[in-house]
Amino acid sequence: MKARLYERLDKLYTEMVDIRRYLHQYPELSFQEVKTPAYIADYHRRLGHEVRTGVGERGVVATLHGAKPGKTVALRADFDALPIQEERDTPYKSKVNGVMHACGHDGHTATLLVLAKVLNSLKDELAGNVVFIHQHAEEYAPGGAIAMIEDGCLEGVDVIFGTHLWAVVPYGTIQYRSGPIMAAADRFEIEIRGQGGHGAQPHLTKDAVVVGSQLVMNIQQLVSRRIDPIETAVVSVGSFVAENAFNVISGTARLEGTVRTFNNDVRDYIEQELGRIVKGTCMAADVDYCYHYHRGYPPVVNHRKETALLAQIAAGVPGVEIVEETAPQMGGEDFAYYLRHVKGTFFFTGAMHPDWEVVYPHHHPKFDIDERAMLIAAKTLGSVTLDYLNQAVQNVEQIPKQ
16 A cells, blocks of 8 residues: 555655645734635545544635544644745745745645545545644644644544754654653743933933843853753843933833743743843843743653654655664744644654755745655555554454453
8 A cells, every 4th residue: 555655656746746835825823813724624525535624713724534444643744934025036926025934834835735636546445544633833833733722633543643844954754752852932021120321321221232231241141050051941131122212221121031941840940040140130230121021932842652653664665765762953833732632743854955955944035945845755654644543454353352
């Protein structure tokens, strides 16, 4: 059956590219997706799948029932875009001003849709069910996964698999990891409330820019001097805004940043210590402040057995040249929530084109993928689905009859 899976995916590669490029032209932001889920639902309905829309508000869940009884495998793809103005000049450039698929979610969706079509063509031989989870709002916490789970997208599911097209890893590579593979992703906001005034009279002010600058430097010591070097953590200030005329000392400043961790104890400690640093810095400068810490996605923690299965199967997928264990990534992903409810694994599919002289990372206005990676992703997800369902059937057949 795998040979037919690969052959049919190869024949539908052009359709996969067409879907990806269509979606790329019409991106939709997190929690604003309307046309994309409608397109996805219509595609599945035409295949005859059981389709639920509005799952968790904007998600789509489609179910393929095999001809024979068996386990249920879930495959997930996200479909939201980012508030980025695309700078690449291609025939399929984004037609939505200020919005772009700069993380490959258009490719994820195209991959899963065409894989669904091929698995549907094999349904008479399929022992079990496949649930296709098309998730909205991965890019912006609280994300779409929690709401979709609460709305029943994992009901009856035995295992889940997902992948991310990874443009900074060469095409032909599959990266896996048992245990933590992606970090918890939190966000913090700090507002410094000093006293503004004339730029020529700093002694009559409480300069929020100076206090904010001190705070940024103090925060840099949090990881380097308060966290065990054996642990992994990142604290980054990404925004510092105190806009004023050139000759005005600002009375307020806003700082925003992110915290990335794998260990829950370290996560708790950083939240506490960051608050202490803010309080101490502002107290020393005699200014007021407001501090908010927003918990985002937990770490993505892969299950050992399912990860081993994925790694073993990936080595035999046509087009895959390297299967390697990756170091943990500090990026965040709400796939983490699925893995808290059912067993499964999340892996990376290399999508860096070998001819690129410059590789633009995810969330960059010139981001792109080697579209051939979609085919490898589909073959890998399809292979692990078939093998898992087949192994489940074999295990049942080996149970001694009483």
